[in-house]
Amino acid sequence: MAASLGIVVPAFDPDVERLTTYVSELDERFPDAQIHIELDAPGAGIVEALTDLPASINAVPYRRGKGAAVTAGFERLDTAVLSFVDADGSTPVDSLAEVLEPVLSGRAALAVGSRRHPQADVESHQTFARRFLGDGFAWLAGKLLTVSLSDYQCGAKAITRAGWEQIREHLYEPGFAWDIELIAMAGAFDLRVEEVPIRWEDQPNSSVAPIRTTIRMGRTLLAVRHRAKQLADDSLHQAIADRRGAPTALVDRDE
Numbered sequence: 244m245a246a247s248l249g250i251v252v253p254a255f256d257p258d259v260e261r262l263t264t265y266v267s268e269l270d271e272r273f274p275d276a277q278i279h280i281e282l283d284a285p286g287a288g289i290v291e292a293l294t295d296l297p298a299s300i301n302a303v304p305y306r307r308g309k310g311a312a313v314t315a316g317f318e319r320l321d322t323a324v325l326s327f328v329d330a331d332g333s334t335p336v337d338s339l340a341e342v343l344e345p346v347l348s349g350r351a352a353l354a355v356g357s358r359r360h361p362q363a364d365v366e367s368h369q370t371f372a373r374r375f376l377g378d379g380f381a382w383l384a385g386k387l388l389t390v391s392l393s394d395y396q397c398g399a400k401a402i403t404r405a406g407w408e409q410i411r412e413h414l415y416e417p418g419f420a421w422d423i424e425l426i427a428m429a430g431a432f433d434l435r436v437e438e439v440p441i442r443w444e445d446q447p448n449s450s451v452a453p454i455r456t457t458i459r460m461g462r463t464l465l466a467v468r469h470r471a472k473q474l475a476d477d478s479l480h481q482a483i484a485d486r487r488g489a490p491t492a493l494v495d496r497d498e
Contacts (some may be wrong), residue, residue, distance in 0.1 A: 246323040246347050248276040249435040250339075251316030252298070253309050254330035255283040259292045259393035263334035270297040272336040277320055278329075310421020312491040314414060317407060325407055329398030338441035343401050351437035352406035353429045355392060356399030360440035363394075384423060387468045390430035392438045395423050400439060408436050412473065415490050427467045431474035 278298035282308045317325045328334050345351035409430045
């Protein structure tokens, strides 16, 4: 029997037409999946415009961040496999199917879509500066974390329910750094991680400010590395943690 599948689509100020088209494509490609939209700070009429989609919707009147939204979505689903894709449709549905395959087949606990894999097919609208910052961050993350990948931030990932249950209480980053933390915690628990090349079309109207986001994520990377080392019983990082107050995991925060 095939594993049940859940797909979370986190969205902040989405293009309603694009999101509607994308969710319809997801439903057509994965007719038995539970599709769930986590919507942050929707403008007037957005929720109403999405109500006829083949998906459940949870909307909050403020911006939580991508990581907090995906976490909330995963917590609402009861499927054997959990996945997420960005609301702008940058990951085609056939590429999502390729990301899901290692997890659905039982070959991996976490599958990570990759735009920087040598076999990826990328149609990019990014500026040179944005590509340079992204490549540099991926290189640094590969040096600092136990899981070495060519792309940590691609908006297409899938994880088993069992893997999520191990990791969920160790995720703290509400924003874009959540992806890094998810992968780092998978490494700390010795979960099998597989990187999957995808076809990707970068959307030029991204809400991400590349320089500010990269600087913030660089600082966060060090914190994530510390928490992963702590979970792996590194004595130095455990001693550091003992001197600090314990942060509140995303799953324990009030929505």
